[in-house]
Every structure is written in C-alpha cells, then in structure tokens.
Amino acid sequence: MESTTFFKFCPNCGSQNFEYKNNFKFNCHKCDFVLYHNIAAAVAIVFTFEDKILFTVRNVDPDKGKLDLPGGFIDPSETAEQAACREIKEEIGLTILPSELTYITSSPNDYLYKNVAYRTMDIIYECQLETSTIDITAKDEIKELIWMKRSEIKLESIGFVSIRSVIGQYYLL
Ligand SMILES: [Zn+2]
Incomplete structure (x- = not known):
C-alpha cells in the first residue's frame, strides 16, 4: 500500500515540517511531537x-x-x-x-x-x-x-x- 499522509499539519504545533515514515511514524521536526500509527x-x-x-x-x-x-x-x-x-x-x-x-x-x-x-x-x-x-x-x-x-x-x-x-x-x- 502506498504511504498516505492524513495530517497536513502537526497536530501539536501546526507546523508542516514533519515526516511520516512508512505510513507508521509521524515525527514533527519543529516540536518533536511523535505519533505511531500502530498496527x-x-x-x-x-x-x-x-x-x-x-x-x-x-x-x-x-x-x-x-x-x-x-x-x-x-x-x-x-x-x-x-x-x-x-x-x-x-x-x-x-x-x-x-x-x-x-x-x-x-x-x-x-x-x-x-x-x-x-x-x-x-x-x-x-x-x-x-x-x-x-x-x-x-x-x-x-x-x-x-x-x-x-x-x-x-x-x-x-x-x-x-x-x-x-x-x-x-x-x-
Ligand atoms: Zn509540531
């Protein structure tokens, strides 16, 4: 399945500077908010x-x-x-x-x-x-x-x- 990003902004700080590796780990580069989209x-x-x-x-x-x-x-x-x-x-x-x-x-x-x-x-x-x-x-x-x-x-x-x-x-x- 292709990786899809369902966040357009960081839910914590609103930054668009984040990564969402392998449709699994959301990581905001600005505030370091992390969210695992677990199985x-x-x-x-x-x-x-x-x-x-x-x-x-x-x-x-x-x-x-x-x-x-x-x-x-x-x-x-x-x-x-x-x-x-x-x-x-x-x-x-x-x-x-x-x-x-x-x-x-x-x-x-x-x-x-x-x-x-x-x-x-x-x-x-x-x-x-x-x-x-x-x-x-x-x-x-x-x-x-x-x-x-x-x-x-x-x-x-x-x-x-x-x-x-x-x-x-x-x-x-
Ligand atoms: Zn953030």
Missing part, C-alpha cells in the same frame, strides 16, 4: 459446515462487493476471543463461546478507510457449526451470506489479502 488488531472467523465455508459479501468499502469473513476490529481492553464472539453476535446473530473457537493463524492486511491507510493484524479462528441456517444481523455491513464448497472457492473473489492468504493456505481443496 490495529482484528479478528476473522472461518465458519465451517460439512464441506462448506461461510463467506460474507461486503456491503461497505474497502472492498465492497467482495467476499470476506465475519469479524472486525478488536476494541480496547477486549481479548481477541471476546471480539470474535461480539462481532459474530453483531453480524450474524449467533451466540458463540470463546471455547468454540479454534485458533488457526494470524495474517497482516491493508485497510484503507476514508483515506486513512490502516494496517491490521487479522487473527483467524475456525468455528464448526451444526447448521447452515444463518441470517444477517448487520445488513448495513453485510450484503449477503454465501456457503461455498471448499472445492468451489475462487481466491480472486476474496477482497482482503489476509483472508485470501489464509483461505488459500488452509482451506482450499
């Missing part, structure tokens, strides 16, 4: 049922219309498992316990939102379901739910590089 932690959940995986179709940018997994950003003070269970409840209305989640791996992602280039670390869990009957709760965020056979998944239809990488590495047949 944001997020979770994604691979729901499985028989030989199928549950994908969401994104209804918002970035990557609107592309396939994604249920999940989202971890709130301050939450564990990754709590965030996963909260996002699942918010997005598809399922009550899942942290003990029902199996850690798979972590995967870095780029997330451009309203011209701010976030970089995330996506923590991926798997959760096996006994039923494929699921409804969308967060219709503003999710356009559609699709159960896809593992043999029919096309990686190019998945939006985020983190999700594409995990599905490609762990779930393709």
Whole structure:
C-alpha cells in the first residue's frame, strides 16, 4: 500500500515540517511531537459446515462487493476471543463461546478507510457449526451470506489479502 499522509499539519504545533515514515511514524521536526500509527488488531472467523465455508459479501468499502469473513476490529481492553464472539453476535446473530473457537493463524492486511491507510493484524479462528441456517444481523455491513464448497472457492473473489492468504493456505481443496 502506498504511504498516505492524513495530517497536513502537526497536530501539536501546526507546523508542516514533519515526516511520516512508512505510513507508521509521524515525527514533527519543529516540536518533536511523535505519533505511531500502530498496527490495529482484528479478528476473522472461518465458519465451517460439512464441506462448506461461510463467506460474507461486503456491503461497505474497502472492498465492497467482495467476499470476506465475519469479524472486525478488536476494541480496547477486549481479548481477541471476546471480539470474535461480539462481532459474530453483531453480524450474524449467533451466540458463540470463546471455547468454540479454534485458533488457526494470524495474517497482516491493508485497510484503507476514508483515506486513512490502516494496517491490521487479522487473527483467524475456525468455528464448526451444526447448521447452515444463518441470517444477517448487520445488513448495513453485510450484503449477503454465501456457503461455498471448499472445492468451489475462487481466491480472486476474496477482497482482503489476509483472508485470501489464509483461505488459500488452509482451506482450499
Ligand atoms: Zn509540531
């Protein structure tokens, strides 16, 4: 992802004499104000049922219309498992316990939102379901739910590089 500067002025002194190295460290040369735009932690959940995986179709940018997994950003003070269970409840209305989640791996992602280039670390869990009957709760965020056979998944239809990488590495047949 290209480096983007979302500050036009130093938030502390208003100077335009600053550097923003690698979309990561903002450093004002005039007042020495420093701000780290650190990696944001997020979770994604691979729901499985028989030989199928549950994908969401994104209804918002970035990557609107592309396939994604249920999940989202971890709130301050939450564990990754709590965030996963909260996002699942918010997005598809399922009550899942942290003990029902199996850690798979972590995967870095780029997330451009309203011209701010976030970089995330996506923590991926798997959760096996006994039923494929699921409804969308967060219709503003999710356009559609699709159960896809593992043999029919096309990686190019998945939006985020983190999700594409995990599905490609762990779930393709
Ligand atoms: Zn400054």
